Amino acid sequence: MALKEYKTGQAFPGVIGRTFDVSEPAWPAPLRAKQGAPNVLFIVLDDTGYGQLGCYGSPINTPHIDALAAEGLKFSNMHTTALCSPTRSSLITGRNHHSNGMACITEGSMGYPGSNGAIPFENGFLSEILQQRGYNTYAIGKWHLTPAEQTSAAGPYDRWPLGRGFERYYGFLGGDTHQYYPELVSDNHQVEPETTPEQGYHLTPDLIARAKAMIADSKQVAPDKPFFMYLALGTAHAPHHVPREWADKYKGKFDAGWDAYRQQVFEKQKALGLLPENAVLSRHDPDVQDWDSLGADERRLYARMMEVFAGFLEHADHHIGDLMAFLKELGEYDNTLVMLISDNGASAEGGPTGSVNEGKFFNNVPDNLEQNLAAIDDIGGPKYFNHYPWGWTHAGNTPFRRWKRETYRGGVSDPFIVSWPKGIKARGELRRQYCHAIDLVPTVLDALDIEAPERIRGVTQSPIEGFSLKGCFDDAEARSLHVTQYFEMFGHRSLYHDGWRAVCPWPGTSLIESGRQFGDPIDYDTLIQLDAHGWELYNIDEDFCETHDLAEQERDRLIAMIGMWYVEAGKYNVLPIDSRGTARFGEERPQISVDRKKYVYYPGTQMVPGNAAPRVINVAHSISVHAVVPESGAEGVLLSMGGNDGGFSFYVQDGKLTYGYNYVADQRFKVQSESPVPSGEHIFSFEFTPTGKADIAKGKGVPANIKLFVDGERVGNGDLPVTIPLQLGLAAGVAVGADTGAPVMLDYPSPFAFTGKVKKALIDISGDAVEDQEAKMRMYLARQ
Incomplete structure (x- = not known):
């Protein structure tokens, strides 16, 4: 029966x-999905520009991504928000980034409905929808959709991947990570890579291996059960990390420079039909150096930085191909709806000269050509957190002007590929319909014949704000349903409407022309002036690359579109406009626990991420570690914060108590005890005392004096001429008893775990002096 x-x-x-x-x-x-329901796979690249994939005209080899385009559809008119978290929130919910509270990355949230970093539960994720429809749901790689203050082990976990409809997760919660020493999370807990860089570890193949394993885990038990996988690689965000042999494949390929690259790619894009015949290449950007005016050493360095980037991207393509081959082996490829997209245009965070440490950008620290040249042979390896110069950024966004963080087309126009052999008849065709990141969710639901639910887990759902692209899958002439779309990022605003784009650039058309810098504030009076005189107007149907401003000739149209931008802003919670850049990262935000002056941490626990850790930048503080040193002696890290891109470490080396400070990998300082560390049970402390003022605009935190103590008795003293002004290394978590990840200092290997026994650690930001307080400290630690 x-x-x-x-x-x-x-x-x-x-x-x-x-x-x-x-x-x-x-x-x-x-709960079963419909018979024959397709798998759904989102592949999200990071900081990959319109002109950086082979099938979009680039000389970078991306054969497996190109194959997806050849077997499906390539879109020439896809748009994003100009920044990662905002775009990713749109991709996964079908709502605009301000509707999602994601005006900026979560670290830049500002406490307004459109900018609080907390995606509302009424904006359901595609994972939550498909999980209720019998799908397995997996997230792999970069997340960056949880308020940064909520990514510690204290949670709450309701905005982690498993709280938003994903059944399994493996990746990193933040905006970027070291590709050789990543900060990994498996489901809801931190894990360490199973191998080391010396053993060949790199994050990309690890992510792909985990993706294959998750799919196989289900398919070997329930072959007919479909999956939704959100695969977000770290590629091609900084750090540009790749094994040397991949970068060396491109030796000499970029010696002609970024302008030659732009011309080559532009011509190829026309040949591929991506651009109209009348398209005009956007100008050489005034902020970008003229390649021919550079010295030989600069050209050599910048060419190598691009070789590393190209190798990084091809390396990722290779492993994407590995995943596609696995789907074919399982017999799942033909019935998998694959959508591949980048989250924004190529990134200019490397500045005009490139950088061996992206952390300098986030701390307003200028780069040093001599230091970068000295690092040339190690760029791409685990030693540096490197990023190419913005000449390559501009080239990567060919044919458009400008880049990530700005809403000219260079920041918001991105590659987009759709492949579904069983569901799309067309092969290798181009689609020109206007589309935006918010269109992916409604397209998937339409393709799967699923209606958006009225409720998810009892929460009434908001309307999806995007439009389905299914109609153009097999009809190249299908009408574009997406007629109007606003953009805003760091005060840079624009509006698309029915073939026209109005753009109000901030800080300006370029930094040189405006005399302003990224992060300069827009106050109310400035906004009035910008609305009166700062907008440009382009007919995209006739001027694909935004090269001919029609603001004067089409004044009435422009005024109407400015008004339309404000209508959209009101509809989607865009206001207030906040153009401040890195200064936003330092704003105070709600914490899970009440503010306090003393924090106790324990060994063997998960690292406490920087946004949930004590703020020790530019303030007096002390750290005390209760530890036991055996008779034979001990060495290793007692407590660390940060990584090889910046931070500090408190450790024992060569028998000496040591404080090491890494100033954005630009300079490293050490203070050591005058006498050896005694054996037995002791409290080891250091005291950080500011000795001057910070100059944050110039990338300088407070100078400071460092005193070292054993049981309250001073054993060492030294000075730091400069410290980090805004943000320690991008990981910057508190680790007790080891320096996990890329090590803060160069004189020890990771994790340099303490070989004695660490009992607990106290971080005190009250400003109280350590000297002569040994008994008080011992009592405080004993109570915890």
Whole structure:
């Protein structure tokens, strides 16, 4: 007899007698997807510009991504928000980034409905929808969708991947990570890589291996159960990390420079049909150096930085190909709806000269050509947190002007590929329909014949704000449903409407022309002036690359579009406009626990991420570690914060108590004890005392004096001429008893775990002096 099943909410259809032999069972029906429902795979690249994939005209080899385009559709008119978290929130919810509270990355949230960093539960994720429809749901790689203050082990976990409809997760919660020493999370807990860089570890193949394993785990048990996978690689965000052999494949390929690259790619894009025949390449950007005016050493360095980037991107393509091959081996490829997209245009965070430490950008620290040249042979390896110069950024966004963080097309126009052999008849065709990141969710729902739910877990859902692209899958001439779209990022505003774009650039058309810098504030009076005189107007149907400003000739149209921008801003919670850049990262935000002056931490626990850790920048503080040193002596890290891109470490080396400070990998300082560390149980402390003022605009935190103590007795003293002004290394977590990840200092290997026993550690930001307080400290630590 066939099993009898019934759905939730239905009456029990079996028979219940007094004994089993006169009864008939019936079972709650398992949640099953529709027969033949396709798998759905989102592949999200990071900081990859319109002109950086092979199938979009680039000389960078991306054969596996190109194959997806050849087997499906390539879109020439896709748009994003100009920044990562905002775009990712749109990709996964179908709502605009301000509707999601994601005006900026979560670290730049500002406490307004459109900018609080907390995606509302009424804006359901695609994972939450498909999980309710019988799908397995997996997230792999970069997340960056949880308020930064909520990524510690204290949670809450409701905005982590498993709280938003994903059944499994493996990746990193922040905006970027070291590709050799990543800060990894598996489901809801931190983990360490299973191998080391010396053993060949790199994050990309690790992520792909985990993706394959998750798919196989389910398919070997339930072959007909579809999956939704959100695969977000770290590529091609800084740090540009790749094994040397991949970068060396491009030796000499970029020696002609970024302007030659732009011309080559522009011509190829026209040949591929991506651009209209009348398209004009945007100008050489005034902020970008003229390649021919550079010295030989600069050209050599910048060419190598681009070789590393190209190798990084091809390396990722190779492993994407590995995943596609696995789907084919399983027989799942033809019925997998693949959508590949980048989250914004190429990134200019490397500045005009590139950088061996992206952390300098976030701390307003200028780069040093001599230091970068000295690092040339190690760029791409684990030693540096490197990023190319913005000449390559501009080239990577060919044919458009400008870049990430700005809403000219260079910041918001991105590659977008859709492949679904079983569901799309067209092969290798181009689609020109206007589309935006918010269109992916409604397209998937339309393709799967699923209506957006009215409620998810009891929460009434807001309307989806995007438009389905399914109509153009097999009809190249289908009408574009997406007629109007606003943009705003750090005060840089624009509006698309029916073939036209109005743009109000901030800080200006370029830094040189405006005389302003990224992060300069827009006050109310400035906004009035910008609305009166700061807008440009482009007919995108006739001027694809925004090269001919029609603001004067089409004044009435421009005024109408400015008004339309404000209508959209009101509709989607865009206001207030806040153009401040890195200064936003230092704003105070709600913490899970009440503010306090003393923090106790324990070994063997998860690292406390920087946004949930004590703020020790530019303030007096002390750290005390209660530890036991065996008779034979000990070495290793007692407590660390940060990584090889910046931070500090408190450790024992060569028998000496040591304080090491890494100033954005630009300079490193050490203060050591005058005498060896004694054996036995002791409290080891250091005291950080500011000796001057910070100059944050110039990338300088407070100078400071460092005193070292053993049981309250001073054993060492030294000075730091400069410290980090805004943000320690991008990981910057508190680690007790080891320096996990990329090590803060160069004189020890990771994790340099303490070989004695660490009992606990106290971070004190009250400003109280350590000297002569040993008994008080011991009592405080004992109470915890």
